[in-house]
Amino acid sequence: MSVRVSHGVTSGTFSLDGETFDVENNVWVVGDDRECLVIDAPHDVDSILEIVGDREVRAIVCTHAHDDHVRMAPALRERVGAPILLHPEDRPLWDLAHSDQQWDLDLADGQTLTVAGTALQVLHTPGHAPGAVCLYAPDLGCVFTGDTLFNGGPGATGRSYSDLSTLEASIRAKLFALPDETLVHTGHGDDTTIGTERMNATSTGPP
Known part of the structure; x- marks a missing residue:
């Protein structure tokens, strides 16, 4: 029963400002x-549960609270009985x-979340959103960046609660x-890699 990363894509809307x-x-x-x-809960609970299958969901971890990342978090919590972080x-x-609803547990920089014997380190990475976090899984050789870092560079800024220099x-x-x-x-x-994005940043300027 080795640890694995499962992936799906859901479609919907993002609204702000x-x-x-x-x-x-x-x-x-x-x-x-x-x-x-489960990392983020966008758009469609049933699509998320198709990825989960018959596994127990230990937590719903939100990389940030833009509505396209948390819209279905309370509904998913109700279906699986797991806390929202x-x-x-x-x-x-x-x-x-x-x-009208709240999340259950606070995330903090440096915190470690453990599932199936694998540790994910919480990295507070404000800028795209003030409470944005990334989740680094050294045993899996990957990091889940939400909207902090994309294939091609930093996430978007210019909207409420965001700041480019902070990001x-x-x-x-x-x-x-x-x-x-x-x-x-x-x-x-x-997907991308840290090395690729570091090289891109070096050739084009900050970060």
Whole structure:
């Protein structure tokens, strides 16, 4: 029952600052045949549960609280009985999506989450959102970056609660400190590696 990373894509919308966009979100599930963590809960509970299968969900871990990443978190919690984990600095964004419900447990920088004997280290990486986190799994050689780092560079800024210089500093300090070969599983789009994104940043400027 080796630990594996399972992946799916769900489609829906992202809304902030009075604008709405069509988006496709990656869903990542980490675990073995018995238990797993779900990373983000976008758009469609049934699609997420297809990836989970008959495993026990130990936690729903939110990389940040933009509505396209947490919209289905309370509904998924109700279906599987697992707690929602979120960094508390993302409360303003969470309240925009779920003013009548709360998450269950706070995430903190340096915290370790364990599932199926595998550790995921919480890296607080503000910038795209104030409470954005990445989850580094050294045993699996990968990091789940949400919208902090994409294939091609940093996540978006310019909207409420985001800041480019803060995001670039987070990437330099927390993500570019990881080994070059670390596989980057993003919140949207294709995978990349830390080495590729570090090289791109070096050739084009910050971060």
